[in-house]
Amino acid sequence: MKFHFEFDIKKPQRPIQHPQKLLLVGSCFTENIGEKLRKHKFDTLENPNGILFNPISVAEALEAYIDDVKINAADIFEHNESWHSWKHHSRFSGVSPEACIAGINASTAKAHRYLKTTDHLMITLGSAWIYTLTSEAPQAIPGSVAANNHKAPASWFAKRLLGADEIYRLLHDTVGRLLQFNPHLQVIFTISPVRHLREGVIENNRSKAALIQAVHQLVAESDQLYYFPAYELVIDDLRDYRFYAEDLVHPNYQATQYVWEKFADACMTAETRLLMKEIAEINLARQHKPFNAQTAQHRKFLDSYRAKTKELQDRYAYLDLTEELRFFSGKD
Helix, strand or coil: CCCCCCCCCCCCCCCECCCCEEEEEECHHHHHHHHHHHHCCCEEEECCCCCCCCHHHHHHHHHHHHHCCCCCHHHEEEECCEEEECCCCHHHCECCHHHHHHHHHHHHHHHHHHHHCCCEEEEEECCCEEEEECCCCCCCCCCCECCCCCCCCHHHEEEEECCHHHHHHHHHHHHHHHHHHCCCCEEEEEECCCCCHHHCHHHHHHHHHHHHHHHHHHHCCCCCEEECCHHHHHHHHHCCHHHECCCCCCECHHHHHHHHHHHHHHHECHHHHHHHHHHHHHHHHHCCCCCCCCCHHHHHHHHHHHHHHHHHHHHCCCCCCHHHHHHHCCCC
16 A cells, blocks of 8 residues: 655756765755755755745845855845845844844855856745835835845835746746856756745645746756756655644655655765765764763774774765764764
């Protein structure tokens, strides 16, 4: 008896391997995948603007990385005793304007350098609903899109749903600029399985449908573009509220782990997956909590995994296992 519907996943033209670089931009689901990539020692840069949900904010962020755009005091505003940018997540907010500006400009500059030589760009879109700024919003061009509301008053925003054609044109132009900036780039699109129920159930489905239509129209135009079905894996394969957190909005650990395993199977080489298993074993050993750290048995355990880690580092010089070697050497 089958309790979920599995389906085949098309593989990308270029699979992901450890020596390559991955830039991840988009919704909070991006960060779930990014965390797993980091744990398995991939070279990644995640969300240089912080979490972004809508296509316009994602496109604006990517074009800012291409142009290495610098902001100044005219681009930020004060609210609730902190300074914020309408183009950035609140993780970039600061208690002083100088701190806010410095953090944003440093992150953009890092993303600009990284994007030049990135092998894979993963874009995860969360919602086609946008919140445009009204004339009441400080330091804002009315009609421009807010990437984050920064807990500002509702009167500062107007809500609108993007159409599939509008999203397609926007992403088409941005992808064109990306491939001019870095012709080697492979772009991986996903749609977040996180349900935006604050908009409403019907409204969430309209939003996801617009994103899916636009992305598939775009991906069909180039072999350098690829769609990974994270949304479909949760909605159509698992298809059960047991795989959501208590809020019934965010996929739980089991769901994200399932999507991760499918992602690795579809998008990574067999050699890469074998290396990931070796890294996972070292990660698990590092979590070991001894009853008594002074025993000969524990020292033998540390020596064994220090040797395994050193051997792995020698085999794959591009891995950074410095922290693991320090831990198994008893220096942490």
